[in-house]
Amino acid sequence: MVNLNEYLSSNSYPGRGVAIGKSADGENAVLVYFIMGRSVNSRNRIFVESDGVIKTKAFDESKLTDPSLIIYAPVRVYNNNTIVTNGDQTDTVYNALSSGLTFEEALRTRRYEPDEPNFTPRISGIASINEGKLTYKLSILKKTAVSDGCGRFFFEYSEPANGVGHIIHTYKTDGEPIPSFEGEPVAFYINDNFDDFADSIWNALNTDNKVSLFVRSISLKNATIKTKIYNKHN
DSSP states (O other): OBOHHHHHHTOSOOOSEEEEEEOTTSSEEEEEEEEEOSSHHHHSEEEEEETTEEEEEESSGGGOOOOTTTOSOOEEEETTEEEEESSTHHHHHHHHHHTTOOHHHHHTTOOOOOOTTTOOOEEEEEEEEETTEEEEEEEEEEEOSSTTOEEEEEEEESSOOTTEEEEEESBSSOOSSOOBOOSSOEEEEOOSOHHHHHHHHHHHSOTTTEEEEEEEEEETTTOOEEEEEEESOO
């Protein structure tokens, strides 16, 4: 278990991150997604919300060069499932669920991003609420050391403890090329104050590299949603 603020503030470039857990009082699911960037193209983004879907959008359209890996919907909702990913695999999971397939089956059709030499992992999460109970899954698809192979890793949390979440992010730290995340998702503490929790994450992310942050709580009793969006470009 780590203090999420200290964990993030000690790393200048974790890249993009997905985190899911349960509030300390056990009443809410909590979801987090943040993006960071080093290039002008990556930093030229904001989060916008439209009809319940969170999307990335170019802040300055004149500076947008290649939208293929930076413009997508990181958050979508299908029935009682909230999907959070770092790419267009959000739509892959959404379409799979609507066809009766699973989170895992959807992601077995995808690979890491083709952004050589970094080969950025695809990270994904899904939070499901059934009869007031939360289960969640996290996944990372990353390049293997052998040839162009893809390792697909899935982590399921079917009985999450109150006040505990898990985070997975694309990069271990900054570098050239950037080293991919290693190991299992990292467990961290979650407090009850939604605003303080969200603000603290935004403040912990590296000032130069942070771009946008999405934080949402979902009531396990009545599905009431609270969402906060932070954009470096206001």
